[in-house]
Amino acid sequence: MNIFKQATRDARFTAGGGSAELRMAAHLKELSQRTPGLEQYAILKFAEALETIPRTLAENAGQDTTSTVSDLSRPPPFPVLTGQVSSLPSY
Numbered sequence: 001m002n003i004f005k006q007a008t009r010d011a012r013f014t015a016g017g018g019s020a021e022l023r024m025a026a027h028l029k030e031l032s033q034r035t036p037g038l039e040q041y042a043i044l045k046f047a048e049a050l051e052t053i054p055r056t057l058a059e060n061a062g063q064d065t066t067s068t069v070s071d072l073s074r075p076p077p078f079p080v081l082t083g084q085v086s087s088l089p090s091y
Contacts, residue, residue: 018054019072025050026073 028047032040051069058068 017072018057018069021050021053022069022072 025047028043028050032043032047035043054069054072055065058065
């Protein structure tokens with residue numbers, strides 16, 4: 001409980017476990033498709049390098065890397081990064 005309280009007090013809090021890196025990699029892959037020339041390959045390779053972080057974390061935790069990265073790659077079930085206040089869906 002105390003960890004949650006401390007994490008919500010800091011506006012610089014990001015989700016852990018490699019999910020932030022996977023989101024950045026997805027955006028970089030989209031950017032690489034719109035970027036002409038050799039720069040697109042550098043952007044794509046950087047995106048691929050970011051994807052190794054959650055794979056390594058999952059492997060070190062003894063998780064199945066394929067299913068873990070697949071689960072993290074799916075969009076969250078609630079709105080994020082919208083700047084709007086909303087309620088979480090009930091399950």
